[in-house]
Amino acid sequence: MVLTKTADDISSMRVRGAGRIARTAALALQEYGASLECKTLAAFVDEMQNAAEILCKTRPTAVSLPNAVRYVMQGVRGAGTLEEAQQALNDRATTFIHDSQEAVQKIADIAARQFPDDAVIMTHCNSQVAIACIVRAHEQGRVREVYATEVRPRNQGYITIQMLSDAGVPVNFIVDSAARSFMPKVDLVITGTDAVTANGAVVNKIGTSQIALCAHEARKPFIVAAETYKFAPRTILGERIPIEERPAEEVTGSGRQLPPGVTVKNPAFDVTPPAYVDLIITEIGAFAPSYAPVVIRDHLGWDISEFQKEYAFTHQYGE
Numbered sequence: 604m605v606l607t608k609t610a611d612d613i614s615s616m617r618v619r620g621a622g623r624i625a626r627t628a629a630l631a632l633q634e635y636g637a638s639l640e641c642k643t644l645a646a647f648v649d650e651m652q653n654a655a656e657i658l659c660k661t662r663p664t665a666v667s668l669p670n671a672v673r674y675v676m677q678g679v680r681g682a683g684t685l686e687e688a689q690q691a692l693n694d695r696a697t698t699f700i701h702d703s704q705e706a707v708q709k710i711a712d713i714a715a716r717q718f719p720d721d722a723v724i725m726t727h728c729n730s731q732v733a734i735a736c737i738v739r740a741h742e743q744g745r746v747r748e749v750y751a752t753e754v755r756p757r758n759q760g761y762i763t764i765q766m767l768s769d770a771g772v773p774v775n776f777i778v779d780s781a782a783r784s785f786m787p788k789v790d791l792v793i794t795g796t797d798a799v800t801a802n803g804a805v806v807n808k809i810g811t812s813q814i815a816l817c818a819h820e821a822r823k824p825f826i827v828a829a830e831t832y833k834f835a836p837r838t839i840l841g842e843r844i845p846i847e848e849r850p851a852e853e854v855t856g857s858g859r860q861l862p863p864g865v866t867v868k869n870p871a872f873d874v875t876p877p878a879y880v881d882l883i884i885t886e887i888g889a890f891a892p893s894y895a896p897v898v899i900r901d902h903l904g905w906d907i908s909e910f911q912k913e914y915a916f917t918h919q920y921g922e
C-alpha cells in the first residue's frame with residue numbers, strides 16, 4: 604500500500620533530502636486519499652489524519668515534512684463536504700509539489716548571482732537545491748570547480764559528485780575532515796538545510812556546522828539554499844528541532860566488534876548558529892538569517908493564533 608511503502612522509503616532513507624521527502628509525502632497523501640472509499644467526510648478526515656500522522660513520524664528533523672503535510676491537510680480539515688475534501692486534497696498536493704519544484708529553480712537563479720567568476724565552491728551532503736544553484740552558475744560559466752565532502756556515515760557525497768559530474772561540473776571529492784584544509788582555496792560554501800529556526804539557525808547534515816565554522820574563520824561566505832517550507836514555524840513557540848539519532852551500525856559497519864562498554868553516537872544533523880550563516884537564499888529572495896521570523900510570519904502566513912492551532916494540530920499528531 605502506497606502509504607506504508609512511502610513511510611518505509613522515507614524512514615529507511617531510500618527517499619531522502621528534505622525537499623524530496625516533502626514532495627514524496629504530499630504525493631503519498633494524494634494517492635492514499637484517492638484510494639480511499641469512505642462514505643462520509645468524518646471517515647475520510649479520520650483516515651487522512653492517521654495517514655498524516657504515520658508520515659510525520661518517519662523522520663523527525665526535516666521540517667519540510669510536517670510543513671508539506673500541514674499544507675495538504677489544511678484542505679482536508681477545512682472542507683465542508685466529502686467531495687470538497689477530496690478535491691482540496693488533490694489540488695493542494697499538486698500545488699505543493701509544483702511550487703516546491705519551481706522554488707528550487709527560483710533559488711538557483713538567485714543564488715547563481717552570488718557566485719563570483721571562476722568560482723571554487725564547497726558543498727556538504729547531497730542537497731538538491733544546493734546542487735541546482737551550483738549547476739545554474741556553472742551553466743553561466745562561473746564555476747571552476749567544486750569540493751564535495753564524503754558525508755560519513757551514509758556517504759551522500761557520492762550522490763553529489765555523481766550529480767555534479769553528470770552536469771559537467773569539475774569536482775574534487777574530499778573526506779569530511781579535509782574541509783578546513785581546502786577552505787583557503789574556496790570562494791564560497793553552499794549547502795541545503797532540513798530546517799531553519801526562528802532565530803536563523805540552520806539544521807543540516809552532521810558536519811555542516813564545522814564547515815560553517817571553517818568558512819567563518821577563513822572569511823568565506825557560507826550560504827544556505829532553502830525553500831521557504833524549510834522554515835520551522837513552531838520554533839517561534841520555543842520548540843526545538845529534534846536531531847535524528849540513527850543506528851550505530853551506520854557508523855561501525857555490520858559485523859565490526861566494539862570493545863565492551865563503548866557506545867556509538869550517530870546524530871544525523873547538527874545546528875549551525877546564525878552567526879556563521881552569511882545568507883539564506885529562498886524562492887522569495889536572499890536574506891540574512893535574522894529575517895527568518897519575517898519569512899515565517901509574512902510568507903508562510905503564521906500569526907500567533909495560527910501558531911496555537913498548529914500547536915494543537917501537531918500534538919494531536921503525536922509529535
Ligand SMILES: O=C(COP(=O)(O)O)[C@H](O)[C@H](O)COP(=O)(O)O
Pocket residue numbers: 619620621622623665727728729730731732733759794795796797807808871
Ligand atoms: O542534510 C541533507 C540530507 O540529509 P539526509 O540524507 O539524511 O536526508 C540535505 O542537505 C538537506 O535535506 C537539504 O536537501 P534538499 O536541498 O535536497 O532538500
